[in-house]
């Protein structure tokens with residue numbers, strides 16, 4: 252019977268041979284839900300709640316946030332959809348509800364990500380007076396705290412250990428991005444060289460989180476690396492007085508900050524390699540965040556972006572369109588005419604157009620894995636050359 256179905260599918264495919272059919276193999280049925288941990292790159296609406304607890308200013312609850320896609324602010328740090336939104340769409344799942352702002356079921360996914368979250372616990376930074384002054388950041392929303400939130404929710408999602416393994420085994424876990432805030436907060440007080448010494452701690456924290464999720468039953472995890480911080484408008488603005496030699500002459504990015512990101516990504520990939528060797532039945536997917544952004548910085552025209560690609564779309568007067576006294580969301584801020592012609596939205600965050608490109612790259616990797624394990628008696632998917640359908 253299975254063979255017959257496969258044959259029928261192959262026939263259908265040969266009749267309507269198209270790239271889309273092949274590259275997006277029945278995505279909608281592979282995962283039952285998405286569980287997400289991270290910071291503002293993944294936060295679909297938790298940050299207004301958390302920032303409210305601490306009485307800190309949160310610009311994302313004002314226009315023009317959300318105007319490109321949702322038509323209103325949603326708590327997302329962007330003009331429209333985030334990478335996680337494009338992933339959910341592609342997998343045929345609902346947008347992942349932010350756990351602190353959603354009053355309803357989390358059976359099809361839960362997003363624990365919070366803007367400004369760090370991998371390391373807040374105490375690590377407060378002990379070192381980072382970022383210092385009167386700042387309340389980092390808030391108590393680290394990866395470890397998000398895992399505690401997940402563990403508190405777990406009894407509402409599944410009961411027996413067997414049921415939980417089954418449920419989480421058919422879920423996609425997004426672990427990150429984490430690290431960008433650990434480093435960006437630290438740059439306020441520490442040199443790039445000093446911050447480099449934090450990288451092993453950050454990577455070890457991500458690694459431990461993955462182990463913990465695997466113990467709960469996770470079988471498919473996507474673990475993004477960090478962005479090229481040296482091309483990030485807030486970093487470029489903060490170090491605006493750097494000597495000419497500090498910049499990559501081709502891109503205008505700060506070389507040392509980008510090297511820190513490459514170092515993080517190398518250590519992270521090595522750690523993921525060890526985890527894969529230890530957990531052979533678990534899919535641990537590295538998602539490159541650095542490369543796709545560099546591609547857009549290096550060849551803006553290829554992506555429909557304007558020449559001065561390091562300029563943010565929304566902000567105040569300044570070389571990169573950023574000005575600490577006039578943040579995006581402020582009444583005096585200006586917004587570019589066409590956000591889809593920009594890489595950066597309000598500073599560190601990307602526009603929906605850029606998020607779409609990054610999501611396409613990640614989905615290419617996610618979809619090249621088969622999804623649900625074929626072990627426990629599940630049917631072997633039909634094979635079609637290298638692809639499975």
Ligand SMILES: *[C@@H]1O[C@H](CO)[C@@H](O)[C@H](O)[C@H]1NC(C)=O
Pocket residue numbers: 354355
């Ligand atoms: C959540 O939803 C339930 C029922 O749908 C309702 O009774 C309850 O008041 C809601 N809670 C909040 C905090 O909105």
Ligand SMILES: *[C@@H]1O[C@H](CO)[C@@H](O)[C@H](O)[C@H]1NC(C)=O
Pocket residue numbers: 391396399400
């Ligand atoms: C941080 O949050 C966690 C989880 O909600 C809680 O257990 C812990 O006590 C909090 N720590 C601080 C320092 O507030």
Ligand SMILES: *[C@@H]1O[C@H](CO)[C@@H](O)[C@H](O)[C@H]1NC(C)=O
Pocket residue numbers: 567568569570574575576577
């Ligand atoms: C930032 O904005 C303020 C107020 O508009 C302005 O006075 C200042 O010159 C701006 N800073 C830069 C670096 O452009």
